[in-house]
Amino acid sequence: MWNQLDTGFGHWNVFVWLCFFVIVSGFVLWVRSLGRMDYKRNTDQDEIYWSGNEVPDDGAKISVPASSSYWGFRVAMEPLYAVLDKFHSGNASDYAGYFVVTVALIGLLVLF
Amino acid sequence: MNWHDHLPAFLVMIPLLGAFLTPFAASFGKTARNAFFMLFMALTLVVGMLLCTATFDGGVLVYVMGGENFSLTLPSGMSYPVRILFEIDAFGSLLIFCISFAAFAGALFSIQYMDRFSGWKRFMSLYFLMTTGALGMSATGDLFNFFVFVEISSIASFGLVAFWRDKPESLEASFKYMLISQVAAMLLLIAIGSLYGKYNALNMGALSSMLRSGTLERVSLALILSVLAFKCGAFPMHTWMPDAYAEAPSGVTCLLVTVSQASFYGLIRVCYTIFPAVTQGGTVGWILIALGCMSMFFGVMMAVVQHEIKRLMGYHSISQVGYMLLAMGVGLLALSDGNSNGTVAAYGLTAMKGGLFHVVNYSFYKGLLFLCAGALYYATGTRDLDKMGGLARSMPWTAGMFAVAAAAISGLPPFNGFVSKWMIYESSFAVHPLLPAVAMITSVLTLASFAKVFQAAFLGPSKAKLVAVREVPYGMLAGMAILTVMTLLLTLFPGWFMDNFFENAARALLDRQGYIRAVLGGM
Numbered sequence: 001m002w003n004q005l006d007t008g009f010g011h012w013n014v015f016v017w018l019c020f021f022v023i024v025s026g027f028v029l030w031v032r033s034l035g036r037m038d039y040k041r042n043t044d045q046d047e048i049y050w051s052g053n054e055v056p057d058d059g060a061k062i063s064v065p066a067s068s069s070y071w072g073f074r075v076a077m078e079p080l081y082a083v084l085d086k087f088h089s090g091n092a093s094d095y096a097g098y099f100v101v102t103v104a105l106i107g108l109l110v111l112f
Numbered sequence: 113m114n115w116h117d118h119l120p121a122f123l124v125m126i127p128l129l130g131a132f133l134t135p136f137a138a139s140f141g142k143t144a145r146n147a148f149f150m151l152f153m154a155l156t157l158v159v160g161m162l163l164c165t166a167t168f169d170g171g172v173l174v175y176v177m178g179g180e181n182f183s184l185t186l187p188s189g190m191s192y193p194v195r196i197l198f199e200i201d202a203f204g205s206l207l208i209f210c211i212s213f214a215a216f217a218g219a220l221f222s223i224q225y226m227d228r229f230s231g232w233k234r235f236m237s238l239y240f241l242m243t244t245g246a247l248g249m250s251a252t253g254d255l256f257n258f259f260v261f262v263e264i265s266s267i268a269s270f271g272l273v274a275f276w277r278d279k280p281e282s283l284e285a286s287f288k289y290m291l292i293s294q295v296a297a298m299l300l301l302i303a304i305g306s307l308y309g310k311y312n313a314l315n316m317g318a319l320s321s322m323l324r325s326g327t328l329e330r331v332s333l334a335l336i337l338s339v340l341a342f343k344c345g346a347f348p349m350h351t352w353m354p355d356a357y358a359e360a361p362s363g364v365t366c367l368l369v370t371v372s373q374a375s376f377y378g379l380i381r382v383c384y385t386i387f388p389a390v391t392q393g394g395t396v397g398w399i400l401i402a403l404g405c406m407s408m409f410f411g412v413m414m415a416v417v418q419h420e421i422k423r424l425m426g427y428h429s430i431s432q433v434g435y436m437l438l439a440m441g442v443g444l445l446a447l448s449d450g451n452s453n454g455t456v457a458a459y460g461l462t463a464m465k466g467g468l469f470h471v472v473n474y475s476f477y478k479g480l481l482f483l484c485a486g487a488l489y490y491a492t493g494t495r496d497l498d499k500m501g502g503l504a505r506s507m508p509w510t511a512g513m514f515a516v517a518a519a520a521i522s523g524l525p526p527f528n529g530f531v532s533k534w535m536i537y538e539s540s541f542a543v544h545p546l547l548p549a550v551a552m553i554t555s556v557l558t559l560a561s562f563a564k565v566f567q568a569a570f571l572g573p574s575k576a577k578l579v580a581v582r583e584v585p586y587g588m589l590a591g592m593a594i595l596t597v598m599t600l601l602l603t604l605f606p607g608w609f610m611d612n613f614f615e616n617a618a619r620a621l622l623d624r625q626g627y628i629r630a631v632l633g634g635m
Contacts, residue, residue, distance in 0.1 A: 002607050
C-alpha cells in the first residue's frame with residue numbers, strides 16, 4: 001500500500017488520519033451550524049470589538065509584534081538565553097575558536 | 113554503449129558547462145538568459161532523476177573519467193583505482209534527487225525574484241557552480257575529489273551569500289562563513305592527505321577495504337567528522353548558518369539547504385562505509401547522537417525567540433539537522449550492536465530509514481519555507497515579522513504553501529515531517545528514552561515557532577504600509593509549488609517512497625562490501 005507504512009514498531013496510514021480529519025471537520029461544521037443565524041454582513045456586527053476602545057486604523061497598533069510573542073517563555077528561560085546570547089557573539093574569532101575547540105574535543109573522544 | 117552509461121558524467125558536466133557558458137548566453141538578452149538558465153537546470157533535474165532510477169534498479173553505478181573505458185576501474189597492473197571516479201549507489205542518488213529538485217525549484221523562483229537586481233551573470237554562474245559542487249559531493253567515489261567538490265560549492269556559496277554586496281550584513285555573513293570554512297577545509301585536506309600518506313589510495317571503496325583502526329585513522333576520522341558536521345550546521349559549529357541563510361537570496365538558500373545535506377551525506381558515508389573499523393566501538397555513534405541532541409534543542413531554542421524570518425528559519429535548519437544526526441548516530445550504534453557480518457539491529461535500520469526520510473523531507477519543506485520567506489520579502493520589502501501582518505488576504509497562495517511547509521516541519525500529522533520524526537522517536541527510544549524526549553520537545557517548540565511566524569505574517573489586521581501588497585509573480589509561485597507538491601506526495605504516499613527510496617538507500621549504505629566490490633571487483 002502506497003499510503004501505508006510499517007516500521008517494525010508501529011503502523012501508519014495517512015488515509016485513516018485524513019478520514020479522521022474529515023469526520024472532525026464535519027462535526028465542527030455541524031456545531032457551527034447550531035450557532036446564531038442573525039449575523040448580517042456590512043453592519044456594525046462586522047466591527048472589531050477591542051475592549052470597548054476605538055479601533056485604530058493601523059493594524060500595527062492592535063497586534064502583538066512577533067518579538068513579544070512567548071515573552072513569558074523567554075523570561076522563564078532567561079538564564080539559558082543569557083548563555084546562548086553570549087555564545088552567539090557575532091565575533092568571527094569566537095566562532096573559529098568554537099570550531100577548533102569542538103574539533104579537539106571530538107578528536108579526544110575518538111582517540112581514547 | 114549508450115548515453116545512459118554516461119549519466120554520472122552528465123550530472124556534473126551539465127551545470128559546470130552552464131556556469132562557463134553563462135556570460136555567453138546572457139549576452140543574448142534577458143529571455144535567452146532565463147531560457148538558458150532553466151534549460152540547464154531542467155536537464156540537470158532530468159539526469160538526476162534518471163540516475164535515481166538507474167541506481168534503484170541496478171545497484172551501484174561506477175564511472176571512470178579519463179580512462180580508455182569508462183567502466184574500467186582497475187587498469188592492468190593496478191591494485192587500486194587512481195583515476196577520477198564516480199560511484200553512485202541508492203544512498204547517493206537519494207541526495208542527488210533532493211539537490212537537483214531543490215536547484216530547479218530555486219532557479220525557477222529566482223528568475224523573477226532576482227529580476228529587480230543587477231549581477232545576473234555572476235548569480236547564474238555561481239548558482240550553477242554551487243549545484244555542481246553539491247552534486248559532485250554526492251556522486252564522487254574519491255576522497256580528494258570530494259574535497260574539491262566541497263570547495264567548489266563553498267566558494268560559490270561565499271559569493272552567493274555576499275551577492276548583495278552593498279549590504280554590510282551580507283558581506284559579514286559571507287566573511288564569517290568563509291573564515292571558518294577555510295579553517296575546516298585545511299583540516300579536511302590534512303585528514304585526507306594523512307590517509308593517502310599511509311594507504312597510498314584516495315578511492316573510498318579502496319580505503320574502506322584497507323583501513324584499520326589506529327591512531328592516524330582515528331585522528332583523520334575525528335577531523336573529517338568535525339569538518340562535515342560543521343558544514344551541515346551541527347551545534348556548536350553552527351554559528352555561520354543563521355547569518356548565511358538569512359543574507360543569501362532565497363533561491364540560493366533553498367539550494368544551500370541541500371548543499372548542507374551533501375555534507376551530511378559525506379559524513380554518513382565516511383562513518384558507515386570508509387571507517388567502520390573505527391566506528392564499531394560505539395563512540396562515534398554517541399558523538400553523532402550528542403551533536404544531534406544539542407543541535408535540535410539549542411537550534412530550536414534560538415529560533416523560537418527570533419523575529420527576523422530567515423534568521424529564524426536558519427536556526428530551525430540547525431535543529432532539523434539534529435534529527436538526522438540523531439537518527440544516523442542511532443543507526444551507527446545499532447551497527448555496533450549487530451554481529452560481525454555487518455547486520456544491524458532492527459531499531460537501527462528503522463532509525464536509518466527515518467533519518468533518510470527526514471533528509472528528503474527537510475530538503476523539500478525547508479527549501480519551501482525559505483522560498484516563502486523570500487516571497488514575503490519580495491512583496492513587503494522586509495524580513496522583520498514585527499512589520500508584517502494580515503498577508504494571508506493579499507498573498508493567499510504563499511500563505512497556503514507556507515502553512516503546508518510549517519505543518520510538515522513541525523511534525524503535525526498527517527504530514528511527512530511527522531512520519532520521519534515518528535520513526536526517529538521509535539528507534540531512538542530503544543537506545544535511551546531521553547533521546548525521543550529531547551526530539552519531541554524540539555518538535556513542540558518548532559510548532560510554537562512556526563505558529564508565531566504564521567500569526568505574525570499572515571493573520572491579524574493588515575499593516576497600513578502593506579495595504580498595496582499583492583501576491584508574488586507566477587514564476588515564483590511555480591518554484592514554491594514544485595516543493596509543495598513534493599511535500600504533499602511524501603505525505604500521501606510514505607509507503608511507496610519508503611519501499612522504493614529509503615529502504616534501498618539504507619540497505620545500500622549498509623552494504624559496504626557491495627560498495628567496495630563495485631570498484632575493486634572480487635577483492
